[in-house]
Structure formats: structure tokens, C-alpha cells
Amino acid sequence: MSLERLTLERRQVWLYLTMITAGLLVGSAWPDLGRFFEALLWPILIVLLYATFTQVPLLHLRDAFTDHRFLAAALTGNFLILPVLAWMLVQGLPPDPALRLGVLLVLFVPCTDWFITFSQLGGGNTARAMALTPLNLLSQLLLLPVYLLLVMGNELAAVLGLSDIWPALVVVLLPLLAAVTSEYWITIPERRVVLRERLAWWPVPLLALVVFLVAGAQVGAVRGALGQLAVVVPLYVLFLLLAALSAKGLTTLMRLPADQGRTLAFSLGTRNSFIVLPFALTLPSGWEIAAMVIVVQPLVELFGMVFYLWWVPRKLFR
Template sequence: MRRQRLERHQVWLYLGAVLLGLGLGTLAPQLAGTADALLWPVLGLLLYATFTQVPMAAVPTAFAEGRFMAAALLGNFVLLPAAVWAMVQFLPDDQALQLGLLLVLLVPCTDWFISFSQLGSGDAARATALTPVLLVLQLLLLPLYLWLISDADLRVVFSPADIWPAVVVVLLPLGLAVLTEAWAGRRPAVAAAVDRLGWVPVPLLAVVVLLVAVANVGAVLADLHLLPIVLGVVSLFLATSLLMSKTLASVAGLDLAQGRTLAFSMGTRNSFIVLPFALALPAGWETAAIVVVMQSLIELLGMIFCVWFIPRVLFPDAGRQARKTVGGAG
């Protein structure tokens, strides 16, 4: 199987993993402790494999594309956070639901958005150069966003005693990935191994989703009534991001490939990064992690639509647009 094909159909793998995990957790509840113990090391491996695909050395290249970079940063770190703030004002008074949505909707994707940009006729090279900038900024800005927007007492929710495993499971793989990239720059064999690691995130994320379902089957089933709310918010977010990307691309004078890449950047979110923090929340906040997983699955279904919609409707090529104009005139 080609890697591109695996990434195109990954959503079905994750849905299957969720259903299998719920089945195992229901039939064998004694597996919950084992699944919970396995979850953190597997999540660490997933983040390491993901971070190795983020080229930190490409940061200077990203800033060479001034208009595209400005549009991506303005959209992802100013306009979309403002839109998310407006959306949460209309949510039910459920702090765990709100926090889960804030965690996952405030941070732009740094992994599969590259694949979807390529599948949707965007510019994969620009997407790759943009990812390290998005990664660094979101790690710095997410605490500020949560402090400004969330009604929860963050000092209690994110107490050091609870949150330190999440910090380790994010920062340790990130540091190892940076060292690996430096090593790969000197050793072709290591570079080839890093390239092969690009196959790993999809199956590892399926394992993570399965373990989350097994370990939290009770919370998942109890929170199923929230699925329509999460579906509505995530769908509204995606529609808003597409409209904003179209406007920003027009104002910035971006070409078609840049515009498509901007749309995929603004439409995808970084569940990989925030899931450890959602899982580390204290008892009573399990809903936040369930919401993050729900958002990921809904987003992936949305990306199946966007791979068709963005290059054909939102940013159509000149020939397609001309044919539509002639057809409409006729």
C-alpha cells in the first residue's frame, strides 16, 4: 500500500479502532488499567514519529514567503481564535466540553495538514516549511488563549501534579526529534530511517484511539449525547476557516496553490499535541479528552470533503473557472 493511500483512508482506520476499543472495553473492563498504562508510551512514540516529520531547518524558508506566512499566522493565531471565542459563548454550561473544544480548536495542525494539502492540489513544500513555525507558536500561545477564553480555574485544572506527564510526553519527543533531525543531516542512513517513520503516525494514532476507547469506555458512552454539539461546532469552525482562508488569500494576493494550502492549514487542528493535556486532566474532566477524539474523527471526515471542495470550488484553477463561467452564460 502506498503511504498516500493510507493517509487518504485513515479516517476509516480510526473509526474501526474506536469501535473495537469500545467493544473490548465493554466486554473486558479489566483491560482498562492495561490500556491506560500503555497509552502514555504509545502516545509518546506517536508524537516522536510525528515530530520527526516536522523540518525545523525549514523555518528560514517559511519566512521567505512573506505574504503566505503573514496570512497563515493572521488566520491561525488571530482570526480563528477570535472565532472560537465567539462559538464557545453559545455552548452549554459544561466546562469540560468547553475546555476540550478550546484545546483542540485553538491550535493549528502540524502533521496531516501537509498530506491533505498535497491531496488537495496545494503546495506541500510550503506546508512543510510552515509546520515548525505553527508548532512553536502554538506551544507558546495556547496557555495565553486558554487564560483569556476559558472560564475554568486553570490553576486547578492544570495543576503541576496532574499535568507533568503531559508536558514530558510532548517536550521529550520534541527534543528527541530535533536531535534526530540534526543526526539525519549528517547520516544518510538515519535520514532514510526518518523518512520511513512517516508511515508510523497513522497506525500509531489508531492504536492511541483504541486505547483511549478501552480505558474510557464508560466516559465515551456517557458523553455520546455531546456528539451532535461537537459535530455542530466543528462543522461551523470548518466552514468559518474556509471562508476566512478565501478572504485572506484574496487580500494577500496568494496564488492558487498557496490559497489551497492556507485553507488546509486553517481547517485542520492539532489533536496530537493537545490530547496528552486533555488526558492528564484530573477526575471529572474526562469529557475534554473524549471531545478531542470526537473532533479528530469529525475533522478527518471533513477533510475527505475538503480534498474535493477546496481545489474544485473554493480555489478552482483558471481553466475550471472559465468552463464554469461559460457554462453559466450558456
């Protein structure tokens, strides 16, 4: 990864904050643009997910199984411990199903892209991080409906059916299939790999555009939900602390080396916010807070990663 891209990814939180502010200002000044922003949001999300998925080695899934202890720790942490932890944390939130759904959506799914960058910056095992990403991606797509059915089955079914979420399924599955096809095409011949490197620059500016559009389209919902948004920020901070401590416990239990423990901490601490954003955007009127809390989460997470980069290699896994 180039130094320029590392610098961009380390400072991306300020870009997102700027774009959210700009979106709120534009949405307040010209509220009629809301429908245009909502229409533009979907194709931008497709391109964003495609650019992100191309960075996941989807054709190298079996590489994840080369280290069974690390794999067991990562799967146990991401798909057993953290979902239970997320469910426990939302019990302290106001009894608003839309608010709780948004938090659960984003905390249930582990990151598949920038946690590799933070693992590299934090002295983790980058090879293990890259090998884990395709398994994390496929597992979350399969398990997310199961988790939501278990914790919010009746409430969710009352407002959302399969006919309502098909646009979100298309937005996620279409770029995923395109990325699988692209990966095969890019690697044969190998000189096309430069295309993947160019696509790796896209997610940060595209996500900045997405948060601008969401803020501009939902400015009214944001104003009405400021109090609720403030409630979820401490929850996300607590989640970051508990995720890292869970990684420490799993690393000790599985007797992993320190570099793999750091990678595990960054994997458990980072979430896949924009893969669940399309599903939140399909929710009916009155449930806009779900999308808002999903947009807020990566901002808290990125500040948390600044702390992680000091805490994880210097204190937690020396």
C-alpha cells in the same frame, strides 16, 4: 510521498472508526483493562509524537520566512482569527467547562503533519506547507497556555496546577527534543534520510492504537457523554466551513496565488488533536469529556478533508 502512504492516509478515518468501536467493545467486555490501557497510553503517545515531530523540518525554521505575505496570512489565520472564532463557537455549547475546554484545546492548535498530505492532494503548494510546519508547531506550544489563561483562567486553575500537568509536558517535550536531535543525525549523512521515510508510516497506526486505548479506558465516560459528543460534531463541521472561508478572505486580502490559498485552507482547516490529548488526559475525574471531544475531532476533520479535496481546488480556489 509514496502512493501506498497516500492511500493509507486518505483512508485512515475508517481505521480510526474501527479502532474506536473495538476499544468500546473491549472496554465494555473487560472493564478491568481500563487501568492497563491508561498506563499503556502514555508511552504510545510519546512514540506517536516522536514519529510525527520527525516529519517536521524543525532545523529549517527560517524557511518559513521566505514568503512574508503567505506567512502573515497563515499566522493571522491560525493564531488570531481561528482562536477568536473557536471561542465564539463554544459559546453555543452547554455550560460544561470540561466540554468547552476539550473543544478549545483542539481548535486552538493548527496541524503540523497531515495537512501537508492534503495540500499535496488538493493542488496546494507543498513547499510552503512544509516550510510553515515548524513555525506552526513552536507557535502553538508557546501560545496555547496564553489562550487558555485568557478564556478559562480561573476554571482551569481550580482543577489543574503545574504539578498535575508535568506528565503531559514530558510526553510532548521529550519527543520534541528527541526529534530535533534525530533530524540533525538523520541528515548527516544524507543516506540516513530513509529513516525519516520509515517513521512517516508510524503516525496513522499509532494514532489508531491511541484512539483504541482511549475508547477502551474511557468507555464509561463515553456512554455518559454521548449526548454532549453529538453536540460538538456540528460545531466542528461549522468550524471547517468557516476556516476555509477565512482562508479565502486572507488569500484575497494578501493577494496570494491560488496554490498558496489552497495550502492556507488546508492549514486552517486541520487541527493538531494528539498534541493536546496528553493535557486532556491529565484532567481530574469528571473531566473525561475533554479527551473524548478531542478524539472525535480528527474523525470529523478527516471526513471534512474529503469534502475539502473537492471544494478547495475546484470551487474555492479554482
